[in-house]
Amino acid sequence: MLSVVRRLFLKEKETQEDLMKKFLVVGLGNIGPKYHNTRHNIGFKVLDAxxxxxxxxxxxxxLGDLTTYKHKGRTILLLKPNTYMNLSGKAIRYWLEKEKIPLENLLVITDDLNLPFGTIRLKSKGSAGGHNGLKDTEAQLNTSKYCRFRFGVGDAFNKGRQVDYVLGEWNDDEQKAMPERLEKAIALIKSFVAAGTNNTMNSFNGK
Known part of the structure; x- marks a missing residue:
C-alpha cells in the first residue's frame, strides 16, 4: 500500500497537472447592441464564432458571459467580460483566481490599430499600446507577461478620429473577408491550447 505521504504527493501532482490543462481565453469588447459589430469588439466576435x-x-x-469548451484533453473557459472595455482586467483576474488557472494559460483577444485588417499576431508579453482593455488587465494582474492575440483592424482614420474608427462598424470589404479571418483566428486559439505559445506564434503570426 502507498503511504499517506506518497498518496498525498500523487494527488497534489495530479491536481497540478489538471490545472495546467485548464485555460482562460478572453475576448475583449463592450456589451450592448450598439457595439456589437464594431472593430473594438473583435474579441467578442472571435469567441462568438x-x-x-x-x-x-x-x-x-x-463579471461576464462564460462557456466551457473541451479540446484535446484541455478545458477552455471562454469569457466575454461585461464590465465594458476599460475594466476588462477585473473580470479576467476574478476568473483566473476562481478557476486557479495559471497565468501562462491565459489568452486575451484584442483589436490592434497597428496591424493591417485581418492580420493575426500572438505575443507572450508586451505593452498595452494605448489599449484601455489591456491597460486594465496589466494593472489588475500586475504584469504585462501574459499572452495576447492581436487582431489587426487597420488605421484608416484621420488624425483625431481614432475613437470613432474603433467604435465604427466594419466596411463591406472587411465584412466579406471576415469569415475566413475568423476561421484562422479559431485555429490559432486551438493551436495555443494544444501546441503551446511558441509553436503557435511560428505557425500563425502574420498570416
Whole structure:
C-alpha cells in the first residue's frame, strides 16, 4: 500500500497537472447592441464564432458571459467580460483566481490599430499600446507577461478620429473577408491550447 505521504504527493501532482490543462481565453469588447459589430469588439466576435462552430452557449455569470469548451484533453473557459472595455482586467483576474488557472494559460483577444485588417499576431508579453482593455488587465494582474492575440483592424482614420474608427462598424470589404479571418483566428486559439505559445506564434503570426 502507498503511504499517506506518497498518496498525498500523487494527488497534489495530479491536481497540478489538471490545472495546467485548464485555460482562460478572453475576448475583449463592450456589451450592448450598439457595439456589437464594431472593430473594438473583435474579441467578442472571435469567441462568438468559436462558440457557434462548436455549438456552445454562453451563460451570464459574475463579471461576464462564460462557456466551457473541451479540446484535446484541455478545458477552455471562454469569457466575454461585461464590465465594458476599460475594466476588462477585473473580470479576467476574478476568473483566473476562481478557476486557479495559471497565468501562462491565459489568452486575451484584442483589436490592434497597428496591424493591417485581418492580420493575426500572438505575443507572450508586451505593452498595452494605448489599449484601455489591456491597460486594465496589466494593472489588475500586475504584469504585462501574459499572452495576447492581436487582431489587426487597420488605421484608416484621420488624425483625431481614432475613437470613432474603433467604435465604427466594419466596411463591406472587411465584412466579406471576415469569415475566413475568423476561421484562422479559431485555429490559432486551438493551436495555443494544444501546441503551446511558441509553436503557435511560428505557425500563425502574420498570416
Amino acid at each position: 468559436l462558440a457557434k462552430e462548436e455549438q456552445l452557449i454562453f451563460e451570464t455569470k459574475k
